[in-house]
Amino acid sequence: MMACVVCDKIKEKKALIVYEDVNLIAILPSKPAAVGHIKIMPKQHSSKLEELGDELVQDLFFLANFSSASVFEALQAHGTNIILNESDNHLAIDVIPRKENDGLDFMWKPKQLTPEEMDSVHNSIKDKAFVIGKVEQEQKEPAQEAEPVEAAEEKKEEIIKIPEEEKTNYLIKQLTDKIP
């Protein structure tokens, strides 16, 4: 595996650690954006969110949420920003306390997209996000005994194979299947 400065630092434990468990670590960076800035990292080396297991993603965001709440309480912050920037480096979430006139500004300038551009973006994301709910539903269904496991597995196969143009039909079919 490639050498990673962050992995080395996590092992060295030289940083100011505010929280640590088997999977996660939260530190106060030596050069923070503001006093009380907390940096949270999964110990497992990854640079993209999808490389982490679902439960680890959940814990990571809860740790960020609680870091934000701690900063509100301990520093009397007026607000916080929680920012995760994916890059090619070790994944991290930064929780930054905010106060009036703190010199920080994370607000972007909105881009103007044409209605056609918005439509095309909308369609391509919908196409990719289409499976999310389905796969989750799959996982839940056997537990709820809504249908036998075998049937659920067959369905999974089916979902993977649906050609783009048949998606709508498939959705309708799924709906009509459920109506007795």
Add this chain to the structure above:
Amino acid sequence: MVSEEDLQNMSPEEIAELQRKQCIFCKIIKGEIPSKKVFEDDKIIAILDINPAAKGHTLIMTKEHYPILPVIPLDVAAHMFRTTKYLVKSLKEAMVTNSATVFIANGAIAGQQSPHFLYHLIPREPDDGLDKFMIPANEFKEEEVKQHLSALKGKLGLMMREYKAKKGKEGEVKQAKPISQQDLAKFIDANPQVREAIINHPEEFKKQLEANPELKHMFVGINIDKLSMALKQIKK
């Protein structure tokens, strides 16, 4: 219109109800205001931001109206966070890029503009001009940086303990601990069915990994094809 005086006479519940009624995102969720939905289930919804920082800029929110993140029930927040991972993946695939930014603003000072808690998922590209999201590294005196360490440690430790107790799975996450290659070799030795699967059905095994995060985690950074070849050699 509700006057200042009316507001003062209202109970917190009544004020919350009024906020719900006037909330633009609640109206979007109910379908009273049009939006471009990219994902929806019983608890959460994701729509395109009409003032995007970049193409594909998406907002994710709960269907129920909550003004701030800490008041969202644990199971709903957990579902939203887990789904965030898949949505970010979908956004990146759709916009043909490999990075994204997740941006949360708590409080008006931090840029929270909506009384309905939501956060931003933004596909990123090299040189996309979104330098605003870069985390500044500022110089502070060491004492200043350290001054809140024990207070933060105490509060955060307590909140995480409570969270794990509520989640009721304190021990379970240990499975995801990174393991050494020696331990991985031991694991393969101890599980002949895994070894057979890697040797005889490497492609199937890769699919298995995708479906099982814990297993996938053990094989992070391992080239399954090479491993399959290596195990075949050893078998001979």
